[in-house]
Amino acid sequence: MTIRVLVVDDDFRVAGLHHGIVAAHSGFTALDPVRSVGDAVSAIRAHRPELLLVDVYLPDGDGVELVRSADTDAFVLSAADDPATMRRALRAGALGYLVKPFEARLLEDRLDRYARFRNLVGGDRALGQEEFDRALAILHGGGEQPSASRSATEQLILEKLGEGEASALEVAERAGISRATAQRHLSTLAARGFVEVRLRYGTTGRPEHRYLAVGG
Template sequence: MSGELQVLIVDDDFHVGRLHAGYVDAVPGFRALPPVGSAEQALRVVHGSGPDLVLLDVYLPDALGLELLRSLDVDVIMLTAAADSASVRKALRRGALGYLIKPFDAGQLARKLRAYARYRRLLAEKPVLDQDTLERALHALHPGDGGGPGRARSATETSVLEALDPGEALSASEVASRVGISRATAQRYLSALADDGAVDIQLRYGSTGRPEHRYGRAPR
């Protein structure tokens, strides 16, 4: 996966749509398209611009977002005040990848977007997926980052994470050198940390044109 992921926000409140667009643009690797406020406009943009992800409200002036969801051949996360269990179940049953209940803050949406980016990256790793990769991708969408304690980390995994100072991005070889382990071992632990949401992955293109993965601590 390379380049920025384009995100369309569909919300009947213009000011809320602009606010959420600002949240999206603040997350590295994502770019918000101009928000739209109706199902008709959403369909026009999806068919014309082909966004990677739609952030969809339930309550729209010309249709329910849950009905529009049937017609969108694109990844969708619901952003809505509809908090009843029937709406949540229907959205997930119709293919929504996530559900975020309003009001929420920028950090909550950023975590959803970073999880989505990890999901996309994992699915793009191989032309044909094995079950382990698929499970990791599905887990990446819902890493359990709601504030509770995470899984226990080994001493080596903790050392790998602590080798990444805030604000910097290192290659697997650089991390391996800092920790005193092989590059392959560092790569394995970095991938696991990325799946859990503790580490973000960036692509840097060198003089050969081949991308290099760089790893940095995910913002909290």
């Protein structure tokens, strides 16, 4: 299941650029962009996006107030660079703030982090404090450098998962490692939000654990 994203920006060129970044990113579906608060409210009601990318200045209202009222995860993407607006966006519930113009890689990074964050907190099970703190650290960066935070074996496993969802045995065969090694690293990657774990129920016996790489 992909994460549906709605871009809200009155500049059609900027909206198209951000829409393209989302559409090209694995694990995300880019809904048709909208250019006003009114259209955003209608699109949210009709399509139920999981994430909004919202400009502050919209022709019929304030993007920050849209974030406040939408009850939907959101990032604010705006040319407004004054601290008061940034604080107001965070108070309204925005998960983050990007000052335009910005490089595409910054939005791509936020999408990756959001996917991992959602993987950790998106279910119904209770979370311990350590798990919740880890999820927040992932969302907000936490000083982590993605390329340096994974071992060579973990990076190899993620590359092999890029070929599609797989069991631990299938991952082991793709990567040329033992099943026990694959299982150990898959558990670590899942705990850190890089991998999503799904259950496949057969006709008999225990359900099979299936693994899928999160984000791009």
